[in-house]
Amino acid sequence: MSRLSHPLAQVAGALALTLGWVLVFFGGAALPVVPTYEQLGVVLTVGVSGVAVLGASFLLAWGAETAEKDVPRAFAIAVLAVLAVAPEYAVDALYAWNAGAGGATTAACGDLSTAAVQAGETELARACHDANLAVANMTGANRILIGIGWAGIAVFTVYRAAKTQDAAVRDREGWLADAVTLDRDIATEITFLFMATVWAFLVPLGGGIDILDTLVLVGIYVLYIGIIIRGDVEATEDQVGVPHYFQQWSLPWRPLVVLGLFAYSGVMIFTAVEPFAHGLETIGLNNGIPEFFMIQWIAPLASESPELIVVVVLVNKARSTAGFNALISSKLNQWTLLIGTLSVVFSLAYGQYGVLPFDSKQAAEIWITAAQSYFALAILVDFEISVREAISIFALFISQVILEFLLIREAIALPVDSEELLLVYTAVYVVIGTALFVKRRAALREMIGLAADAGRTAIGRDPVHTEFAD
Structure with missing residues (x-):
C-alpha cells in the first residue's frame, strides 16, 4: 500500500478540503491576515464553502460506515441523515423564527x-x-430529495453496476427495466414515511402548522428511532478503505473516531452550507431569478448536497442498499422533524404558543409534496425501483418546476395559474400512486407486516409475519 492510498492519507485529504473554510470561518475574525468569508466575495465564498462540504461529506460517510460495527445499521444511517440535512433545518428555522x-x-x-x-x-x-x-424551503427540499435524489441515485446505481458489480442491481428484460432491489429491512423506514405522508395531506386543513402537527410528526419519528435503536447489530459487510481500517481499531478508540468524524463533519456542514446556499441565491438573484424560486429550489439543492455526495460514495462502493436507506431516512426526518419543529421555533420567537401560518399557495405546495411522496412510496413498496420508474419520478418533478418557473416569468400561457398547476400535479401523483398501491396491495401488506414485526421485536416479542421472511 502506497502512502497516498493509506486510509489515514485519505482522511487527511478530506480534512484538507475543509481547511480553507476553517481558516476563513474560524480564523478570519481572530487572525488579521486571514479574511472572513464575508470579505471573500460571493464567488469565492461559494467555492471555498462548497469544497468544504465535499470534504465533510466523505468524513460523514466514513463515520457512518465505521459505526455499523457497533450499532444497528439503520440507526447509524439515521444519524448520518440528520447530520447531512442539518443545514436545511437551520435555514427553515431562521425563516420560522423571523416569522414569529x-x-x-x-x-x-x-x-x-x-x-x-x-x-x-x-x-x-x-x-x-x-x-x-x-414552508416553501421545506417543501422544495423534500421534493428535491425524491425528484433528484431517489430518481438520480437509482439511475446512477444501475449505470455504475457494470463496474461495481452491485448485487442489488437486477438486469430485467424490457425498456429501461433494469432495477435496484432494496433490502426488506427498509420496510420500517418506508412504513413510517407512509404514515407521515398520510398526515401531511391533513396539515393544510388546519390553516397552519400547529401543536397537533408537532406532536404527531415528531411522535412518528421518535417511535421510529425507538424501534431501530433496539435492532440487532448486523454482521458487518466487508468494508474497504477508511471504514475497514477504523473498524479494526479496538474499544474505546473506534467509537471515539466515529464520534470525532460525526462531530467534525457536522460542524463543517452546518457552518459551510448556509453561506454556500446564500451565495448561490445571491448569484441567482443578480441574474434575475425570482427570490421565491431561489429559496424554494436553489437553496435546498445546496443544503441537500452533503447527503447526495454521501450516497454517491456509498453507491460507488456497491452499497446501494445503504445509500437508499440514507435517502429514505433523510426524507423521513425532514418530513417529520423538520415540519414538526417549525411551529416550536415560531412559538419561541413569538413569545407564546402560535401557529405558523401559510397562504393558499403554500397549502398547495404541501399537498403536491405529500402527493409526490405518496407516488414514490407506491413505487418502492415492492422493494425495488427500475430505471423507468426513476425517470418517471424525475420527469414529473422537473416538468412541474420548469412549467411553474415559466409561468412565474410569464414566458408561457397556460389555462391554469401556478397554484392551480400544483393542484393538477397533486391529482396526477395521487391517481397514479393509488393505482400502483392497488396493483401492489400484496406488497403493501408485506411491507406493513415487516414493519410491525420490527416493532414487536423492539419490545421483546416474537415476530408473527413469518410468511414474509426471506
Missing part, C-alpha cells in the same frame, strides 16, 4: 393582501412572507 419575531399570526397575515406580503411592505408583511418562505 415579526408577529406573523394566522389572523394578522390573513388581513394582508397577497401583493403586500410578497412585497414585504411592512414588518408584519415581511414576517408573513418569511412564514411562507419557511
Whole structure:
C-alpha cells in the first residue's frame, strides 16, 4: 500500500478540503491576515464553502460506515441523515423564527393582501412572507430529495453496476427495466414515511402548522428511532478503505473516531452550507431569478448536497442498499422533524404558543409534496425501483418546476395559474400512486407486516409475519 492510498492519507485529504473554510470561518475574525468569508466575495465564498462540504461529506460517510460495527445499521444511517440535512433545518428555522419575531399570526397575515406580503411592505408583511418562505424551503427540499435524489441515485446505481458489480442491481428484460432491489429491512423506514405522508395531506386543513402537527410528526419519528435503536447489530459487510481500517481499531478508540468524524463533519456542514446556499441565491438573484424560486429550489439543492455526495460514495462502493436507506431516512426526518419543529421555533420567537401560518399557495405546495411522496412510496413498496420508474419520478418533478418557473416569468400561457398547476400535479401523483398501491396491495401488506414485526421485536416479542421472511 502506497502512502497516498493509506486510509489515514485519505482522511487527511478530506480534512484538507475543509481547511480553507476553517481558516476563513474560524480564523478570519481572530487572525488579521486571514479574511472572513464575508470579505471573500460571493464567488469565492461559494467555492471555498462548497469544497468544504465535499470534504465533510466523505468524513460523514466514513463515520457512518465505521459505526455499523457497533450499532444497528439503520440507526447509524439515521444519524448520518440528520447530520447531512442539518443545514436545511437551520435555514427553515431562521425563516420560522423571523416569522414569529415579526408577529406573523394566522389572523394578522390573513388581513394582508397577497401583493403586500410578497412585497414585504411592512414588518408584519415581511414576517408573513418569511412564514411562507419557511414552508416553501421545506417543501422544495423534500421534493428535491425524491425528484433528484431517489430518481438520480437509482439511475446512477444501475449505470455504475457494470463496474461495481452491485448485487442489488437486477438486469430485467424490457425498456429501461433494469432495477435496484432494496433490502426488506427498509420496510420500517418506508412504513413510517407512509404514515407521515398520510398526515401531511391533513396539515393544510388546519390553516397552519400547529401543536397537533408537532406532536404527531415528531411522535412518528421518535417511535421510529425507538424501534431501530433496539435492532440487532448486523454482521458487518466487508468494508474497504477508511471504514475497514477504523473498524479494526479496538474499544474505546473506534467509537471515539466515529464520534470525532460525526462531530467534525457536522460542524463543517452546518457552518459551510448556509453561506454556500446564500451565495448561490445571491448569484441567482443578480441574474434575475425570482427570490421565491431561489429559496424554494436553489437553496435546498445546496443544503441537500452533503447527503447526495454521501450516497454517491456509498453507491460507488456497491452499497446501494445503504445509500437508499440514507435517502429514505433523510426524507423521513425532514418530513417529520423538520415540519414538526417549525411551529416550536415560531412559538419561541413569538413569545407564546402560535401557529405558523401559510397562504393558499403554500397549502398547495404541501399537498403536491405529500402527493409526490405518496407516488414514490407506491413505487418502492415492492422493494425495488427500475430505471423507468426513476425517470418517471424525475420527469414529473422537473416538468412541474420548469412549467411553474415559466409561468412565474410569464414566458408561457397556460389555462391554469401556478397554484392551480400544483393542484393538477397533486391529482396526477395521487391517481397514479393509488393505482400502483392497488396493483401492489400484496406488497403493501408485506411491507406493513415487516414493519410491525420490527416493532414487536423492539419490545421483546416474537415476530408473527413469518410468511414474509426471506
